[in-house]
Amino acid sequence: MLLTNLEQVPGKKIVQHFGLVQGNTIRAKHVGKDFLAGLKNIFGGELGAYTELLAESRQEATDRMIQQAQSMGANAIVNIRYSTSSVAQGAAELYAYGTAVKVEL
Amino acid sequence: MKYTPVQPPEDINVTPEHPLKSFFILTAGTIAVVITIVMMLGFFADYLVKYIPVEYEQQLFSQDGLYIMPFATDYSEKGKHVREYLQTLVDELHTTAGEKYADHQFQVTIANDINANAFAVPGGHIVVTRGLFSSVESENGLSMILAHEMAHHYERHPLRSTGRGLVVSVFLLALLGADGSSFIQGFIGNTASITNLAFSRKQETESDEFAVDLLLKFYGHASGAAEFFQFIKLEEEHYGEVPSFLSTHPSTEGRIDTLLEFEIKNPGEKKKLPDFVRDYAHITDQEI
């Protein structure tokens, strides 16, 4: 699956499109990790565990979006956008969306 | 289009300033602003109290004033007897205080608490704890405490403190909201209360001066004035003392020195406490 946040695939021609595809995950923070993050709130610095957790979750959202596109018979997703929102205390939604297309290979 | 790699300079998106500088400016600024506002509001509350007549205060706090105290009052037979004795003493002292304070009325209550203490509660209430009776040796010592609490009432201190506390809480609530950062709330709240403590210490000193004068007028001498404070001093030596600027009261040592000086200048014979009052100091909880 070809992924891009451009409106076209550079050097390739879009022959067919299947409309919007999307994927999301909602993840809550782990208690243990949260505790360490609380400590980090005093000292400052990167919250490595969170960075990883969010990257993983975002990958999961992307995978779900890809699944949708595959089921439609697309071979590329163009104009992909990501968004993050906190839906509840301690939980975040990661959302990915784009347009599923078929390109000439 | 040709790409020319250039690294932009630092300090454009991040203000180049020393973090400690803004810390000191902001902390000092906050403390100064809080102290100024609390003092201004305090004077404002003090000013308003002048316009509340004593009768109105007594009506307002007639019964309910005591409900805010965190302990039970003593209604036993023995307690009643002692209470009557205290009430008579207070009334006599009140007569001695003179015409100027004629609109005041006092109501003595005994609280069932073994720590030696006495409070002036809005509405002319004077609350003494059961423990107080073991802290003084003579009637003079007891009169000193009662006169001290009466002085608080004469100067409207309970109402002024209540008013001051009220305006300051309203100010803090308006400034911080109910859900500010807890450390900021603590920091500003503490600054405000330390500011208020200075007023409280001033009130205590004023009341000491008034009380010892009244004692002199009543007995013709000032013996026994320092009794209670000497007892408190012993307790402090045992349990440790709060630093003066963090305390609602001036340092006990300073108070004893001032009062002892007064006692030496105006010596006389102390009056013994009546036996039933002495006994009352030693009764057990079961007897109440």
Place this chain on the structure above:
Amino acid sequence: MEIIILLTLLAFGYFFGQRAEKKHFKSIIDREKAYLKLPVVTMRTPPAIHQHTLNSELVAGNAVISIDFFKKFVASLKMLFGGHVTQYESLLDRARREALLRMKEQAQHKNAFVVLNARVETASISKNSKRRNSVGAVEVLAYGTAVSLGDKIKNEINS
């Protein structure tokens, strides 16, 4: 007692926070210099290159950076008075540049010669979202399309 806790936390926050920040900025600047050759642009038009096929791929980088207690305390005081809250500037700057660098690293790894349509998203992650003023940490996500050269196109077939 309370004041001792507060001072300790402030001292810890200041000491470790400053140290971590200095170290981080140094590493960011170093890596930025190393990746300076790779352009990241917000333009969406692919470059006109006819000699090669183009491979494009989504690349992303993210970073969650927490503020230290000292800066947070000073910032909360600042919020009472209003004005520039400079205390948070370095936090956001660090997070953005770190995320962009991670994206660039990925792109470099894929032999890209440009990252097109770069987008930066910022989300605040607070430990306790009930509290109004609590920005505990920020997450920055940077993403874009990395374009690399593919096979050489034979001119006689395609032009």
